[in-house]
Amino acid sequence: MGSKGEALRQRIVVAADNLFYQQGYENTSFSDIADVVGISRGNFYYHFKSKDEILNAVIDARIAGIEMMLDEWDKKLKDPRQRLYYYIDMPLRNQEEIRLHGCPTGSLCTELAKANRAMLDDANKMFTVFHDWLVVQLNLLGINKNVKKIAMHFIARVQGIAIVTNAFEDKDFLQQEVKQLKKWLDDEVLKSGHS
Amino acid sequence: MGSKGEALRQRIVVAADNLFYQQGYENTSFSDIADVVGISRGNFYYHFKSKDEILNAVIDARIAGIEMMLDEWDKKLKDPRQRLYYYIDMPLRNQEEIRLHGCPTGSLCTELAKANRAMLDDANKMFTVFHDWLVVQLNLLGINKNVKKIAMHFIARVQGIAIVTNAFEDKDFLQQEVKQLKKWLDDEVLKSGHS
């Protein structure tokens, strides 16, 4: 495994990642990826045995990317409360992409549930990384009851926002829902006004 | 347009509807539909000019189906409050299908946003039918402020539930979230305890 080959492998994964997000997995061909990376179709099979293997690499890369992102959040934000707000603001920061392509994690799981069920268990680990991180933040705030349910609720709320924003291409809805989700965090989870 | 041809056309639409839901639109071939209906591939083109036209017919059929369903709800349930509860219970009634295939409306919009953007504006009308009906029920209850936002919020919440249930194949999550959504309806919309 030379360094040049590894670098190309990485470029393939990055290109596939973007295309899978923008066009969907099934709808993205080797030709599409080859055009972006600037290589020939035949060259893929030196780096990957099949298209499924590319998908596997993309999922692994996404999971690693989410973990890195959360590590950076932890470094940048010392207060778990601020981290939770930053999580809720994520759709706001990515609103244009969500309007156009939805949530990368949610839309991939939705596609794989229909087209490639065998890989769904790999894909939903992307959710699990967020989930486990949310649980840690809640525990740090002294919240220990129903934390798993709360974390999953967070994720589902963000997914609902992403789907409707994408279906109606409506960023106003996204903005108003993010506000409402913050209010829920304040009133029902942190109970700022009551403690 | 003879009656026999019309009946077959309907059978094609029903079969395509189910297959699009279970396997996705792009992932469903004419052969798949032909196998279910029991006809030959070539016969499709007497009834439809293209696969897109079948998709169009499926979306129209789904919209008509939702409208019929809501009419039945209106007849069966006279209290708008009960109708809203019945709406929230919908994922519960369809929990096994949602676990396996997600929400028919949400998953189709998610797919079309990536693979066939031109038809997204047709598909999201399925959401609009629910939305407008929810607005009517809220108005009937004397709620006139922010009703459109509330209706869209309802829809997004249900979508979030469907995605996570589907991604983790977890019906327990669905059940707990439906309970929570009912509580939100009581406390924040109907404000039963406060009026």
Added chain:
DNA sequence: GTCTATATCGAGATAGAC
């Protein structure tokens, strides 16, 4: 109206030259 046969295309995948 429904069928069989076929055209055309693009997909994933392989073989082997360089």
Added chain:
DNA sequence: GTCTATCTCGATATAGAC
């Protein structure tokens, strides 16, 4: 390691017999 050439398959779609 990367390329070109090619194989095989299944997809949408068409033509024309019945």
